[in-house]
Amino acid sequence: MSLIYHIVSATDWAKQESRPSYEAASLLTEGFIHLSIKEQVAGTLSRYYQHVPNLLLLHVDTDKLTSELRYELATNRESFPHLYGPLNKEAVVQIETLNGQSQL
DSSP: OOEEEEEEEHHHHHHTTTSSEEOOHHHHHTSSEEOBOGGGHHHHHHHHOTTOOSEEEEEEEGGGOOSEEEEEEOTTSOEEEEEESOEEGGGEEEEEEESSSOOO
């Protein structure tokens, strides 16, 4: 099992609770869902979520994904996983509540 991670507000996750898949806003605006590998989570939290309360960290099993996963270079020349379609919830193997810092 290979894991990647997605950061989402508890509110956004709850809005889609009854659906079989999750669609981040970026899927509509950019065409994909942003994810991170384990080593990128802390940096992503620091850069984009520093003052955002009530965050969740979704642990995603790449073997269970039904949408296309691509690793692509971001503006900082670092390769990030991007999911080109909805995130099927069967691939989410753990949901971690973030209280300021990830436990990874």
